[in-house]
Amino acid sequence: MAVKIFIATDRLDSVLEKLSTKIDLLIPASLKDDKSAPTGFVPFVPGTAPAFDRQTTTPLKKALLPQVETLLRFEYHKDPQGSPKSSVTVDDQRQVRPTLVFGARPCDVKALTTLDRVFSNGPYVDPYYVERRKNTLFATLVCRQNDAKCFCTSVGGGPADMEGSHLRIVPVDGGYVVEALSPEAQTLLENLADAPDSARDAQAGQIVEEALKRRVGELDTKGSPEAFRKRFDQTDYWFQMINQCLGCGVCTYVCPTCYCFTITDEVENLKGERLRSWDSCMFYHYTLEASGHNPRPTKLERYRNRVGHKFSYIPERYEGLLGCCGCGRCIRSCPVSIDIRQVVGHLKENTSE
Amino acid sequence: MAVGWVKRSAAHHAVSEIERVEKAVLETSRMQLHKLVEEALPELEMMIGWAESSDPLQTTPIFIRDAKSISKLTCGPLCSQNLTGYLVKPPALDSVPKDAKPIGICVKGCDSRSLVALIQEKFLTRDRVRIFGIPCRGTVDWRKVEKRVQLLNVKSATVEDDWLILDDSGTTHKIALEEVLSRKCLGCRYPNPVIHDVLIGQSATPRSTDLATTYRDVDAIEKEPLEQRLAFWQSELDRCIRCYACRNACPLCVCQDKCIVETREPRWLTQRAGIPEKFLFHFIHAMHLAGRCTGCGECERVCPMEIPVTLIKEKLNKIMEEMLGYAAGLDPDAVPPLLTFNPGETEI
Numbered sequence: 191m192a193v194k195i196f197i198a199t200d201r202l203d204s205v206l207e208k209l210s211t212k213i214d215l216l217i218p219a220s221l222k223d224d225k226s227a228p229t230g231f232v233p234f235v236p237g238t239a240p241a242f243d244r245q246t247t248t249p250l251k252k253a254l255l256p257q258v259e260t261l262l263r264f265e266y267h268k269d270p271q272g273s274p275k276s277s278v279t280v281d282d283q284r285q286v287r288p289t290l291v292f293g294a295r296p297c298d299v300k301a302l303t304t305l306d307r308v309f310s311n312g313p314y315v316d317p318y319y320v321e322r323r324k325n326t327l328f329a330t331l332v333c334r335q336n337d338a339k340c341f342c343t344s345v346g347g348g349p350a351d352m353e354g355s356h357l358r359i360v361p362v363d364g365g366y367v368v369e370a371l372s373p374e375a376q377t378l379l380e381n382l383a384d385a386p387d388s389a390r391d392a393q394a395g396q397i398v399e400e401a402l403k404r405r406v407g408e409l410d411t412k413g414s415p416e417a418f419r420k421r422f423d424q425t426d427y428w429f430q431m432i433n434q435c436l437g438c439g440v441c442t443y444v445c446p447t448c449y450c451f452t453i454t455d456e457v458e459n460l461k462g463e464r465l466r467s468w469d470s471c472m473f474y475h476y477t478l479e480a481s482g483h484n485p486r487p488t489k490l491e492r493y494r495n496r497v498g499h500k501f502s503y504i505p506e507r508y509e510g511l512l513g514c515c516g517c518g519r520c521i522r523s524c525p526v527s528i529d530i531r532q533v534v535g536h537l538k539e540n541t542s543e
Numbered sequence: 544m545a546v547g548w549v550k551r552s553a554a555h556h557a558v559s560e561i562e563r564v565e566k567a568v569l570e571t572s573r574m575q576l577h578k579l580v581e582e583a584l585p586e587l588e589m590m591i592g593w594a595e596s597s598d599p600l601q602t603t604p605i606f607i608r609d610a611k612s613i614s615k616l617t618c619g620p621l622c623s624q625n626l627t628g629y630l631v632k633p634p635a636l637d638s639v640p641k642d643a644k645p646i647g648i649c650v651k652g653c654d655s656r657s658l659v660a661l662i663q664e665k666f667l668t669r670d671r672v673r674i675f676g677i678p679c680r681g682t683v684d685w686r687k688v689e690k691r692v693q694l695l696n697v698k699s700a701t702v703e704d705d706w707l708i709l710d711d712s713g714t715t716h717k718i719a720l721e722e723v724l725s726r727k728c729l730g731c732r733y734p735n736p737v738i739h740d741v742l743i744g745q746s747a748t749p750r751s752t753d754l755a756t757t758y759r760d761v762d763a764i765e766k767e768p769l770e771q772r773l774a775f776w777q778s779e780l781d782r783c784i785r786c787y788a789c790r791n792a793c794p795l796c797v798c799q800d801k802c803i804v805e806t807r808e809p810r811w812l813t814q815r816a817g818i819p820e821k822f823l824f825h826f827i828h829a830m831h832l833a834g835r836c837t838g839c840g841e842c843e844r845v846c847p848m849e850i851p852v853t854l855i856k857e858k859l860n861k862i863m864e865e866m867l868g869y870a871a872g873l874d875p876d877a878v879p880p881l882l883t884f885n886p887g888e889t890e891i
Binding site for chain 1: 602605694784847
């Protein structure tokens with residue numbers, strides 16, 4: 191028997207406060223005092239107003255793959271003979287706290303299926319990611335605010351897609367109906383609030399029904415992997431598509447499925463830290479080799495790689511899974527209005543053009 | 544020919560010339576632009592302008608080599624991007640041999656100052672560009688629009704008189720243009736291109752003629768106590784995601800792939816995403832633009848996190864004007880003060 195509760199809008203803060211005594215909470219919220227400012231997922235503290243009315247500016251992925259994290263700390267030791275780096279001690283202790291993301295969107299949670307394939311399904315398992323993944327639950331909002339840049343159903347998701355979610359939040363008149371979708375989520379909902387009345391329960395049901403039917407976006411990705419391969423060497427095509435690209439990292443940093451990272455050692459005297467931080471395939475240094483050679487020397491090769499990775503390499507490697515969740519953030523944030531739907535859509539057009 | 548090339552016009556353009564072009568037979572600026580580009584294209588390597596994008600509220604740059612695409616060109620308050628950076632970065636730079644024909648480019652008043660600065664610093668010679676100057680009444684900041692009305696599926700965006708009219712999923716929104724103009728536009732002193740070969744449309748009236756209006760946002764911050772100013776910048780820069788859009792969009796950020804924040808040898812900045820790193824990056828960016836920044840506002844326009852990064856450069860620009868009486872990007876023949884070295888200098 192599913193557990194459902196109703197949280198009235200004016201009780202949301204107190205319910206979240208109560209919930210935060212059971213588990214750490216991350217909620218979507220404005221990143222400054224101004225409500226209309228850019229939003230992101232932040233740790234809940236009482237009084238933080240959740241921004242449920244629009245998609246966050248920055249994606250959810252940082253909950254599992256922080257922009258920067260310390261992989262380990264190290265310290266070299268001198269031996270009595272005076273050799274400065276004769277031994278090294280390494281400390282990779284870390285603490286991961288159970289966390290509930292309250293108010294994620296289906297597209298953001300869907301994106302984690304791509305990250306899972308890369309970080310947890312082998313052959314190389316990333317312990318840092320896996321630990322966070324196991325300790326993070328998702329309460330996902332049935333999405334009613336898709337805009338012209340959203341295209342989740344074009345890439346296998348949907349506004350009511352609950353794949354990977356533990357709780358479903360349905361915005362109804364006067365509040366939210368929250369339903370547990372897994373046993374561990376049921377425990378979280380205990381003693382939080384009353385069950386919804388029958389009218390609200392019915393309304394929630396209708397909203398879910400409607401969202402399940404809604405089509406968002408018209409991109410057709412069928413055949414993209416092959417079409418991309420055909421286009422690969424057509425420099426004119428890529429120039430035409432991305433001439434205007436500035437080569438910044440916005441699209442990759444707001445992307446919920448982009449996961450590339452770099453590792454650097456930050457050393458001071460004999461002590462240091464090994465950091466992992468987000469990298470962007472749009473940057474020159476991303477593929478710069480030690481010899482000085484760069485296999486992707488210009489933005490053309492770099493942008494082509496971004497499209498190929500998401501719509502050709504990942505689906506070919508992972509049984510049709512796409513490296514895109516259709517959230518539209520890259521389109522919304524691109525300073526020069528590059529629309530990845532157009533680039534992918536045109537792949538299949540007459541290739542002689 | 545009704546409208547010919549206005550020969551080699553420099554800064555401080557004479558009003559009579561502007562009027563002359565205004566009397567051209569073409570009715571609207573856009574049609575006039577198409578006509579002029581059509582005439583000029585055979586003499587050009589390529590034409591860089593603005594075109595509609597998949598979002599009616601935003602335009603996208605277009606690189607025209609073929610007359611078929613000229614009809615896509617547009618101009619007006621939705622053309623907020625400064626295109627001059629493309630002249631010194633790929634593809635314009637890479638794909639064009641040095642002895643090729645000139646590149647045509649559309650510029651607003653602020654954009655034209657970047658062009659002047661590039662010429663001053665010898666990144667570009669004047670004869671490499673054909674400048675299509677477009678007087679500007681201010682450009683729309685789509686984020687300000689989004690804060691006023693919830694945008695779901697904008698079908699069209701047009702500017703009529705002083706209004707921005709949006710058709711969004713069957714609802715018409717009429718928004719006062721004044722309320723959604725970019726911040727930089729509100730203190731604009733140079734709405735008319737300071738350098739151009741030809742002018743399109745009517746000349747615009749400057750919104751500001753004095754430093755107090757132009758630097759009002761800097762003055763407002765300077766009135767705050769030091770601690771509050773620090774707190775302000777810490778909180779603003781905390782949002783930075785280090786995507787470097789501000790750097791890449793800047794027409795005068797010319798180090799390109801050798802930028803100090805990414806070089807590995809030596810490594811000046813760590814990969815940490817703390818406020819100190821972000822602070823350092825933004826202030827290095829600003830300091831490298833001291834006496835060079837023309838205040839085009841591209842860095843701020845492109846910031847996905849809405850950090851008022853142009854403000855840092857505005858402070859430096861204000862110092863330059865107050866101390867040295869110099870504003871960047873006005874006269875192609877002037878030598879910027881920080882690019883000179885006078886062994887007999889007594890004032891420093």
